[in-house]
Amino acid sequence: MTTLAERAGFRWNSERLFFAAAAFVIAAATFVGFAPSYYLAPMYGAKPLSTLLHVHGVVFTAWIVLYVVQTGLISARRTDIHRIVGPVTVALAVAMVPLGIATAIITKQAAAAHHAPPQGPPLVFPLGAILTFAILVGAGVAMRKRPAWHKRLMLLGTAAILTTPLARITRFTHIGLTPALGGMILTDLLLVALASYDMRSRGRLHPATRWGGGVFLATQALRIALNMTPAWQLFAKSITG
Numbered sequence: 001m002t003t004l005a006e007r008a009g010f011r012w013n014s015e016r017l018f019f020a021a022a023a024f025v026i027a028a029a030t031f032v033g034f035a036p037s038y039y040l041a042p043m044y045g046a047k048p049l050s051t052l053l054h055v056h057g058v059v060f061t062a063w064i065v066l067y068v069v070q071t072g073l074i075s076a077r078r079t080d081i082h083r084i085v086g087p088v089t090v091a092l093a094v095a096m097v098p099l100g101i102a103t104a105i106i107t108k109q110a111a112a113a114h115h116a117p118p119q120g121p122p123l124v125f126p127l128g129a130i131l132t133f134a135i136l137v138g139a140g141v142a143m144r145k146r147p148a149w150h151k152r153l154m155l156l157g158t159a160a161i162l163t164t165p166l167a168r169i170t171r172f173t174h175i176g177l178t179p180a181l182g183g184m185i186l187t188d189l190l191l192v193a194l195a196s197y198d199m200r201s202r203g204r205l206h207p208a209t210r211w212g213g214g215v216f217l218a219t220q221a222l223r224i225a226l227n228m229t230p231a232w233q234l235f236a237k238s239i240t241g
Helices: 004-039 051-075 079-113 124-142 147-160 163-173 179-202 207-227 230-240
Strands: none
Touching (some): 004 051, 004 179, 051 079, 079 124, 079 230, 124 163, 124 207, 163 179, 179 207
């Protein structure tokens, strides 16, 4: 008969494996999505990027790398180092929010100024992604003393900003969806994976998955609804030209 200690050990091992795998998927999707325009730009003959986009790329890449490192430290049971690195994670997350908002707006302004066709999803989608990141990662930081909550909210918060590279993957793979919708649907697969893991390991959804997943999906629906309203279209045009 399986003892409680054995079941707890199995759950701990499967949990480490799941979150490590999720971190790897996030890192791989980020690299693939941004390879043509950033990571492998010379190979693809991409146009030079502005200073703002370079800073944005460095900071967001640093977040993905740090997320992988922090997840790896937990998997290696080095929670002591994980806690030491924690303040750096918080500082980086705080910097990402205004940087992400500014980049989304200025990129659209630059395209309008040069009479170029809009690149990427409409403005509401990257803005919604970074605000969802802020909500979920902020909640994850607040729940840092409750590991089960913390790791789920940090995963969902990081998945929220994955919509941009996944939107690019949607565009160049021609899967029949608009980049904005495709990017969100592909990020939803991470939420589905988390929910499936909870059901398999716990027999029910963890409250963090229910709460965080609800915010995750609600902000996606809000983005779609807002983008269809004349008021938002007028507002977006007024700030991007």
